[in-house]
Amino acid sequence: MCHPHEDRWHTTSCSRWYTWCPLAHNAPSVSLGHAPPFSPGTQRGMTSNAPKRRVAVTLTQYLMSTQPAGSKGDFSLLMMAIQTAVKVVEKNIRRAGMHGNFGYVGDHAQNATGDEQAKLDVISNEAFKSHLASSEKVFIMGSEEEETGVAVNGPRRGCYIICFDPLDGSSNIDANVSVGSIWGIWRVDPATARAAKVESDAEATKLLLRPGNTLVSAGYAMYGSATNLVLSTGHNRVDGFTLDASIGEFLLTHPNMRVGKKKIYSVNEGNQSLWHPWFDQYVTSLKQGPKPYSLRYIGSMVADVHRTILYGGVFAYPDDTKSKEGKLRYLYEAAPMAFLVENAGGVAVTGAGRILDVVPTKLHQRVPVFLGSKEEIAKLQSFRDKALTSKL
Numbered sequence: 159m160c161h162p163h164e165d166r167w168h169t170t171s172c173s174r175w176y177t178w179c180p181l182a183h184n185a186p187s188v189s190l191g192h193a194p195p196f197s198p199g200t201q202r203g204m205t206s207n208a209p210k211r212r213v214a215v216t217l218t219q220y221l222m223s224t225q226p227a228g229s230k231g232d233f234s235l236l237m238m239a240i241q242t243a244v245k246v247v248e249k250n251i252r253r254a255g256m257h258g259n260f261g262y263v264g265d266h267a268q269n270a271t272g273d274e275q276a277k278l279d280v281i282s283n284e285a286f287k288s289h290l291a292s293s294e295k296v297f298i299m300g301s302e303e304e305e306t307g308v309a310v311n312g313p314r315r316g317c318y319i320i321c322f323d324p325l326d327g328s329s330n331i332d333a334n335v336s337v338g339s340i341w342g343i344w345r346v347d348p349a350t351a352r353a354a355k356v357e358s359d360a361e362a363t364k365l366l367l368r369p370g371n372t373l374v375s376a377g378y379a380m381y382g383s384a385t386n387l388v389l390s391t392g393h394n395r396v397d398g399f400t401l402d403a404s405i406g407e408f409l410l411t412h413p414n415m416r417v418g419k420k421k422i423y424s425v426n427e428g429n430q431s432l433w434h435p436w437f438d439q440y441v442t443s444l445k446q447g448p449k450p451y452s453l454r455y456i457g458s459m460v461a462d463v464h465r466t467i468l469y470g471g472v473f474a475y476p477d478d479t480k481s482k483e484g485k486l487r488y489l490y491e492a493a494p495m496a497f498l499v500e501n502a503g504g505v506a507v508t509g510a511g512r513i514l515d516v517v518p519t520k521l522h523q524r525v526p527v528f529l530g531s532k533e534e535i536a537k538l539q540s541f542r543d544k545a546l547t548s549k550l
């Protein structure tokens with residue numbers, strides 16, 4: 159169970175601590191150089207003029223060293239369970255071709271949101287559910303692959319609420335296109351979690367319906383040419399890790415990620431005939447002028463958002479005349495990604511307001527998503543606002 163005083167949401171500086179990569183195991187080392195929180199300090203017995211070592215910080219070291227003094231490590235243990243689930247998913251994706259795990263489940267089974275279930279969707283969902291439950295830090299889980307909320311009962315119940323998409327973009331897997339896992343984490347008072355009697359699926363689901371502005375952490379894993387794990391616990395900080403499969407560890411490779419400034423737009427232009435006029439006019443404006451934007455669209459949200467954070471620009475999945483609420487699901491796609499983009503210095507809106515301020519009424523609720531750099535979203539919003547005011 160979570161401990162009453164557990165509250166780890168301070169990304170504390172870790173200047174008091176750093177380690178370096180013992181090259182003996184040939185793990186690639188990374189130079190963290192300037193990036194906090196891991197600024198080279200001095201370890202006991204090391205003088206300040208010790209040779210500048212290249213460092214390799216594992217995700218586990220990062221979690222243990224950024225939890226506040228006195229913390230019992232409940233969040234760290236939850237994140238380690240997520241880390242393990244991600245490694246299981248990664249292993250199954252890399253071997254899918256050899257193990258006949260491409261394609262869809264049997265008779266075109268669909269998940270709770272009407273998407274056809276790929277074999278790897280089921281494998282990934284089971285990996286997340288089992289590792290999260292065995293962490294003993296989870297109260298309620300919500301998954302894209304589950305119709306309702308799933309409560310952890312008895313002594314294994316924790317005080318964290320987690321919504322996740324275990325394998326987003328799975329329709330792309332057979333073509334070896336990058337896919338991902340996405341999660342958002344909320345925390346309830348340990349006494350509340352302990353005392354709660356969750357006696358129906360409906361009650362479990364209701365407990366998941368929380369706005370993104372109460373998230374305490376969010377993250378994603380991207381299974382691409384490399385496997386990345388990106389997370390934030392708020393405080394305007396996002397850090398990225400890369401899996402070194404040779405040692406089975408996620409190493410800190412992208413400290414302090416910030417949304418870039420490149421002129422890129424990312425949207426499925428195949429839906430143009432369905433777009434609201436204001437959005438069509440906005441996209442057209444990006445293609446005009448002496449320096450038109452580049453179009454980059456992978457069709458896998460994690461890959462498109464990861465690129466948008468690293469390079470900049472705008473990612474959009476708008477509401478349109480067919481998908482009146484948009485396509486992307488709030489609790490395990492839009493809200494976690496909005497949390498990350500905002501903490502990386504970007505902006506994430508539905509058009510009508512901030513994504514994180516939406517209060518969901520359904521577990522699989524969809525919302526329009528426009529996210530990216532402050533400048534790009536301000537430009538997009540001006541087209542929408544102008545269209546709305548001209549209608550008044």
Ligand code: P6P
Nearest residue numbers: 326327328329426457458459460
């Ligand atoms: P479309 C994948 O199915 C997904 O949910 C997101 O990962 C992705 O951004 C979106 O759908 C792509 O949708 O309609 O462009 O294929």
